[in-house]
Amino acid sequence: MNKRNHNEDLPDPRDKYLPLAQWLQQVLSITPRQLEHEPASITDDGERFGDDYHIEFYQQLPDFVLALLNDDTQATIRFAPLLFHLIGCPTCHTAYLEIYDAMRAAVGSAETYTPITPSSHSMATTSTQMLVYLCRLLINQAKAVLLQGHHDHTDNDEWARSLLQQAIYISSHLMQSTLRQRALRDLVEVATLFESATTPTEQEPAAYSYTPVLSTGSGARHSTTRRRVEAIGRPVEQPAIYLQAEISGVEGMITQTEDVLELHLEDLPQELRGQPLTISVLLGSILEPVRWFGGNPRAIRSQVPVRDDGKLTIPLGKTELRLSNPEDHNILEATFKKLDVRPSD
Amino acid sequence: MPFTAHDLRYDLEHSYSSLCAYLQQRAQRELRQLAYDANEVDLVVGHVVEQLTRLHLLGGGDNSPQSALDRLSNAQFYAFLNHSVRNKAIDRLRKHRLPTSTLSEVEGLASNEDEYDPLYTVTSSIWGSNPFPTPEAAALRAASQQELRMLLKRCIEELSSAPRQLLAVLEELEELGEGDFLEELKENFRTLLTDLELSHLSQHKDHAHKKLRHCLQKSSTNLAVLVAFRLTEYGEHSTGTNEVSVDIKDLKQTGLSEQEVQAGLQRLVKVGLLEWHGEQFVRCSSIQLKHLTRFYEEGE
Numbered sequence: 001m002n003k004r005n006h007n008e009d010l011p012d013p014r015d016k017y018l019p020l021a022q023w024l025q026q027v028l029s030i031t032p033r034q035l036e037h038e039p040a041s042i043t044d045d046g047e048r049f050g051d052d053y054h055i056e057f058y059q060q061l062p063d064f065v066l067a068l069l070n071d072d073t074q075a076t077i078r079f080a081p082l083l084f085h086l087i088g089c090p091t092c093h094t095a096y097l098e099i100y101d102a103m104r105a106a107v108g109s110a111e112t113y114t115p116i117t118p119s120s121h122s123m124a125t126t127s128t129q130m131l132v133y134l135c136r137l138l139i140n141q142a143k144a145v146l147l148q149g150h151h152d153h154t155d156n157d158e159w160a161r162s163l164l165q166q167a168i169y170i171s172s173h174l175m176q177s178t179l180r181q182r183a184l185r186d187l188v189e190v191a192t193l194f195e196s197a198t199t200p201t202e203q204e205p206a207a208y209s210y211t212p213v214l215s216t217g218s219g220a221r222h223s224t225t226r227r228r229v230e231a232i233g234r235p236v237e238q239p240a241i242y243l244q245a246e247i248s249g250v251e252g253m254i255t256q257t258e259d260v261l262e263l264h265l266e267d268l269p270q271e272l273r274g275q276p277l278t279i280s281v282l283l284g285s286i287l288e289p290v291r292w293f294g295g296n297p298r299a300i301r302s303q304v305p306v307r308d309d310g311k312l313t314i315p316l317g318k319t320e321l322r323l324s325n326p327e328d329h330n331i332l333e334a335t336f337k338k339l340d341v342r343p344s345d
Numbered sequence: 346m347p348f349t350a351h352d353l354r355y356d357l358e359h360s361y362s363s364l365c366a367y368l369q370q371r372a373q374r375e376l377r378q379l380a381y382d383a384n385e386v387d388l389v390v391g392h393v394v395e396q397l398t399r400l401h402l403l404g405g406g407d408n409s410p411q412s413a414l415d416r417l418s419n420a421q422f423y424a425f426l427n428h429s430v431r432n433k434a435i436d437r438l439r440k441h442r443l444p445t446s447t448l449s450e451v452e453g454l455a456s457n458e459d460e461y462d463p464l465y466t467v468t469s470s471i472w473g474s475n476p477f478p479t480p481e482a483a484a485l486r487a488a489s490q491q492e493l494r495m496l497l498k499r500c501i502e503e504l505s506s507a508p509r510q511l512l513a514v515l516e517e518l519e520e521l522g523e524g525d526f527l528e529e530l531k532e533n534f535r536t537l538l539t540d541l542e543l544s545h546l547s548q549h550k551d552h553a554h555k556k557l558r559h560c561l562q563k564s565s566t567n568l569a570v571l572v573a574f575r576l577t578e579y580g581e582h583s584t585g586t587n588e589v590s591v592d593i594k595d596l597k598q599t600g601l602s603e604q605e606v607q608a609g610l611q612r613l614v615k616v617g618l619l620e621w622h623g624e625q626f627v628r629c630s631s632i633q634l635k636h637l638t639r640f641y642e643e644g645e
Contacts, residue, residue: 109424159408
């Protein structure tokens with residue numbers, strides 16, 4: 001037997017493990033919800049960020065890749081759970097390939113540092129689509145972080161809160177309210193995932209749940225605004241956040257007197273008149289610049305009852321933000337994205 | 346001003362515009378004939394922005410753990426971004442071309458085009474030396490590397506709490522001709538599996554696979570094996586006793602954090618191989634040490 005034939009007779013060590021490898025792949029396979037889904041544009045409002053993002057494993061990819069690039073013999077052992085995950089998850093495996101290629105280029109890079117010429121890049125010059133996109137990403141990331149925390153029994157609230165804060169601050173640079181609404185579309189849903197989101201006072205449903213009213217363009221907005229402001233009896237020029245209750249359509253408004261934010265409600269129904277109310281600002285604990293009266297934005301109690309004409313004014317808290325400043329206005333508007341009203345006790 | 350990975354982590358609001366401008370410029374360059382399609386440029390930029398967010402870099406602050414990305418030099422970080430943009434741009438170019446051409450047309454087109462066309466020149470080099478270019482390659486490594494097989498064995502052993510599931514998996518391994526650790530597993534659980542009959546096989550198999558999937562991807566399983574190995578490797582015999590003691594500091598060497606070491610130790614305590622209540626020094630008897638050795642060694 002010649003040498004070649006002799007070698008051919010030797011079993012390929014990989015063949016020995018092939019059946020086990022195939023079985024392992026079968027055991028570990030997960031079917032991504034929409035493997036072929038790719039958005040046609042970043043403004044695609046569908047299920048852009050699916051369940052195939054496995055935060056626990058994704059975050060390990062750069063370290064794993066670097067260990068492989070450094071020929072770390074322990075890499076596969078140290079990152080064994082990740083390796084087993086990559087066998088079964090096509091989404092994370094694709095991400096691994098991308099990161100591997102980019103990291104390999106980076107580590108072996110002969111490219112020189114290529115700074116951008118100093119220029120006037122600012123939020124104002126950044127495409128609004130990219131701002132909306134980032135806000136949605138940050139909110140979605142906050143959701144993933146919170147869900148991971150619930151799963152691992154770890155407290156990720158601070159981390160998620162920081163991501164939501166950044167989304168709110170970045171959205172404040174969007175001057176068109178429809179864009180802001182798109183940017184912060186999932187904000188309320190994610191805020192309800194915080195451990196502290198459910199307080200005993202909120203076991204019963206809110207009598208009214210208010211959200212900010214969108215302006216629909218300059219002309220229409222001005223006429224609508226004027227009607228609302230006149231109806232609530234405030235000077236037309238006073239900057240405000242206009243609120244409308246879901247379902248019933250009753251209106252409210254938030255104004256500012258020096259540092260104090262005040263909520264004005266009107267058309268409250270007969271059954272609430274003569275009663276004090278408790279206000280809950282769901283996103284109140286996300287942002288720090290407002291110091292809420294009573295300390296808890298989820299339970300701000302009115303000191304006076306609803307008047308006989310169905311109106312009530314309640315001071316909510318103090319802030320250095322100014323409703324007259326467009327960006328501050330937008331931050332506060334996001335804070336009041338969900339405001340619930342209940343009769344006290 | 347140019348931005349850095351640090352800026353993106355700690356000052357996203359002020360560095361995001363520069364990141365977008367930079368990625369946009371690179372995307373236009375790499376997208377070639379699609380450079381003036383704003384939607385395509387946004388898709389490429391958006392992809393990289395999404396990836397950086399998913400990797401916890403954008404706006405991660407001190408809340409998210411730092412990774413190898415944070416440790417890249419500025420030049421390396423920019424190279425990382427450039428290649429991320431480039432790969433996504435190639436992906437987009439391919440998507441635009443392939444639906445309108447047959448494979449042979451594409452091949453013909455490729456030979457006629459500029460030889461430096463990234464669509465074709467990069468194809469062979471992108472994943473060239475990647476150790477795991479496909480999930481199959483990763484599976485083959487997991488099946489053939491001793492330490493990883495050892496983890497698999499540990500996870501199969503954990504099925505012993507549901508003997509029918511264990512039996513279902515052992516039967517699968519038998520069908521595969523997987524004799525290596527099968528015999529030892531069978532021997533270890535001989536009494537447990539005696540006279541056990543398997544009905545509803547596929548149901549037991551499904552449950553077993555689910556548990557295996559969970560166990561293999563659970564870091565505590567992996568950590569337990571790693572820590573067991575290190576305990577036996579770094580343990581020093583205390584004079585005059587039959588005990589071995591190891592400082593937790595020693596267990597932390599090469600890449601394990603204290604938290605990970607503790608998770609591994611807790612796992613070993615849970616499976617009854619160790620007694621440890623959070624002390625700085627882990628102590629184990631020679632019998633425990635022997636069991637620990639068996640815990641990480643693959644039976645041949």
